[in-house]
Amino acid sequence: MAQERLSMVVFSGTLDKLMPVGILASGAVAMGLEVNIFLTFWGLLAFRKGAAQSLPISKEYEAMAEQMKQIMAEKKVPSFLDNLRTAKELGNVKVYACGMTMDLFGLKLEDLEDVVDGVVGVGEFITTAKEGKMTLFI
């Protein structure tokens, strides 16, 4: 039987939308799925080295921003990068940067956080995603 897979297109670069990426990847790994993540546009920019420390909250939840950041700091909630690192350590999680976004913003793989495995085109992501049962757009 082919390995079950969760694929995620990560388009958003706001903290509130990146948190579930790390958590869903962890849950998928725990339940024996492999994980295939495609970072594009704002989602990719959030994976530039150091960018995670100063990410905004989505506009529609802005009123909660300060409270959310405070609660997360107080309760020592791991960052989405830490959650992804744990998921990668315990399972098969691949994080790919969108080649088009890389070209558009003049980025190189070494500009990105160490959790990013490589740069792929959309065609390759779709080819991998189509064999899986679950694909999320975040």
Place this chain on the structure above:
Amino acid sequence: MADKVIDARGSFCPGPMMELIRAVKEAKVGETIAVLSTDSGSKRDIPLWVQKAGHELVGVIEHEGYDEIVVRKLR
């Protein structure tokens, strides 16, 4: 008494489960591992993981303010 106890109290979903998975990987077959958790998701998730991963759920003990979930590594 479990061979190893992981105190994951205060850690949020999926923290306790991920700590347990790591500990089970490092343990020997037959050893028991207890995870202490205050996270409500973990109480449901961990037994699911145990079943999926083919280990044995020895017990889920509810203490005052936290749960103790005990797992035996089977393979």
